[in-house]
Every structure is written in structure tokens, then in C-alpha cells.
Amino acid sequence: MNAERLALGTILVAVLVLALKLLAWRLTDSVALLSDALESLVNVGGAVMAWMAVHYAKKPADAGHPFGHYKAEYFSAVLEGIMIIIAALLIVQQSVQALGNLGETADWGRAGLLVNGAALGLNLIWARLLITRGSALSSPALIAGGRHLMSDVWTSVGVLVGLGLALATGWAILDPLLALFVAVNILREGYGVVVSSVNGLMDSAAPEEERAEIEELLHHAATGALQVHGLKTRRAGVALFVEFHMVVEGSMTVQASHDICDCIEEAIQAAFPEAQVTIHVEPEHKLEPSGIAPG
Numbered sequence: 001m002n003a004e005r006l007a008l009g010t011i012l013v014a015v016l017v018l019a020l021k022l023l024a025w026r027l028t029d030s031v032a033l034l035s036d037a038l039e040s041l042v043n044v045g046g047a048v049m050a051w052m053a054v055h056y057a058k059k060p061a062d063a064g065h066p067f068g069h070y071k072a073e074y075f076s077a078v079l080e081g082i083m084i085i086i087a088a089l090l091i092v093q094q095s096v097q098a099l100g101n102l103g104e105t106a107d108w109g110r111a112g113l114l115v116n117g118a119a120l121g122l123n124l125i126w127a128r129l130l131i132t133r134g135s136a137l138s139s140p141a142l143i144a145g146g147r148h149l150m151s152d153v154w155t156s157v158g159v160l161v162g163l164g165l166a167l168a169t170g171w172a173i174l175d176p177l178l179a180l181f182v183a184v185n186i187l188r189e190g191y192g193v194v195v196s197s198v199n200g201l202m203d204s205a206a207p208e209e210e211r212a213e214i215e216e217l218l219h220h221a222a223t224g225a226l227q228v229h230g231l232k233t234r235r236a237g238v239a240l241f242v243e244f245h246m247v248v249e250g251s252m253t254v255q256a257s258h259d260i261c262d263c264i265e266e267a268i269q270a271a272f273p274e275a276q277v278t279i280h281v282e283p284e285h286k287l288e289p290s291g292i293a294p295g
């Protein structure tokens with residue numbers, strides 16, 4: 001399943017989960033379940049934005065965007081993180097109001113908890129799918145959506161367990177207190193989504209394991225060159241940008257150095273099909289102490 005279909009599926013799942021959670025809230029009148037439903041409302045908005053971003057990010061490079069549209073997904077993820085934080089603040093407001101107007105746990109009804117449990121199960125299945133496939137597709141929007149849903153899952157687990165205890169003990173105060181717990185958890189997740197997405201917009205380097213693999217590829221594929229140095233990498237959604245300097249003997253022909261560049265590009269793109277490689281060829285007096293020596 002490709003990224004765009006996953007994003008469309010996320011919208012459908014988010015709407016269904018929201019409907020189930022709103023039903024659970026109506027059956028119980030629990031502020032904790034209302035807070036859970038509010039987070040799912042954010043999920044719907046986030047899912048729509050993620051689909052739009054994934055769709056736009058697929059557009060090929062053009063004259064105005066010569067490096068492609070990959071970063072569109074990061075904008076979606078940042079906006080989703082902000083929406084998560086707003087939802088958390090709304091939950092805090094609801095919880096504080098509820099603390100001054102405690103109801104009876106007997107009015108909640110166990111059917112609502114069962115409905116919310118069904119929504120939890122659906123969220124769990126889809127969240128794991130989004131994280132797994134999003135990582136495989138290097139899609140920030142899908143990964144952010146999956147992380148958000150997993151936060152929703154753990155929040156729902158805490159709410160259901162807590163409300164079960166409240167029903168067993170009759171302590172109605174557990175309801176707004178659990179809602180505050182939900183808010184703190186959502187704030188943490190929203191902050192994490194925003195930070196990771198902003199890092200992507202700021203051209204953060206590829207993960208260390210990817211850089212190490214690229215260095216190993218350069219060591220083996222740059223045969224004929226004297227050295228490779230100045231390696232820089234960055235991720236932009238699914239795309240991986242790699243650039244470096246390659247030092248060759250001053251007497252080497254342009255054709256020979258070009259052939260080495262082709263070998264390097266083929267090796268990197270075999271391991272990272274989404275890679276875009278830029279190589280700057282330099283003469284031997286540009287050797288540096290910290291360069292990579294071809295093997």
C-alpha cells in the first residue's frame with residue numbers, strides 16, 4: 001500500500017474512531033472520554049492534512065522547485081503537532097471545569113467503555129500499520145500520524161483502566177484527573193511531533209546509521225580516486241540528498257573521473273534508490289587529513 005492510499009485510509013479510520021468515541025462520551029457523559037474524543041477530532045484534521053501533503057509531495061520537480069516537493073510532508077506534520085497541543089489545552093479547560101462539578105460514576109454506563117475499547121483496538125491496528133509503512137516509505141507525515149495514534153492508544157488505555165477503577169470505587173474525581181493525564185500525554189506527543197518535523201525543515205542530517213553506510217559505500221566504490229571528503233547528507237521526506245568532494249590525480253581525464261562518479265552514484269542509489277548525489281571533483285592538492293580513502 002503506497003503512502004497516498006495509507007493517508008486516505010487514515011482519514012476513514014479517524015472518522016470512524018471519532019464517531020465511536022463521541023458515542024462513548026454520550027453514553028457516559030465522562031469528561032475523560034470527551035477528552036479522548038477531542039484528540040480524535042484532531043486526528044481527523046491531521047489525517048486530512050497528511051493526505052494533502054503526501055499527495056503534493058509526490059509531484060515531480062519543476063522549474064520553481066528543482067529539488068522536488070518532498071518537504072510538504074514536514075509542514076503537515078508541524079501543523080498536526082500544533083493541533084495536538086491545542087487539543088491538549090482544550091482538554092485541560094474541560095478537566096478544570098469538571099473538577100468543580102463532579103457527577104456520579106453510576107451515571108457513566110459500562111456500554112460507553114466498551115464502545116471506547118473498540119475504538120482503541122481500531123486505532124492500535126492502524127497506528128502500527130502507519131508507523132511500519134511510514135518508516136519503510138520514509139514518510140514524515142505517515143510516521144507523525146502513526147505516532148499520534150499510538151499516543152491516542154495509550155491515552156485510551158489509561159482512561160479505560162482509570163474509569164474502570166472509578167466505577168469500582170465510586171471515586172468520581174478520577175474522571176477529570178484522568179482527563180488531565182490525557183492532556184499531559186498529548187502535549188508531550190505534540191511537542192515531539194513538532195520538534196522532529198522542524199528538524200526536517202531545517203535540513204537535519206540523515207541518521208547516523210545511514211551516514212555510516214554511505215561512508216562504507218564510498219570506501220569501496222571510489223576506486224581510482226585518491227580521497228573523498230566533506231560528506232554532507234540531509235533528508236527531505238522520502239528523498240536523501242548526498243554531496244561530497246572527490247579528489248583525483250591532476251592528470252586524470254575528465255572522462256575517467258566521470259566514470260568514477262558514475263560508479264559511486266550507482267552504488268549509493270542501489271542502497272538508497274531515493275538518493276540524489278552531487279559530487280565535486282578536485283585535484284590532488286585538495287587532499288584533507290580526515291578524508292575517506294578508497295579501498
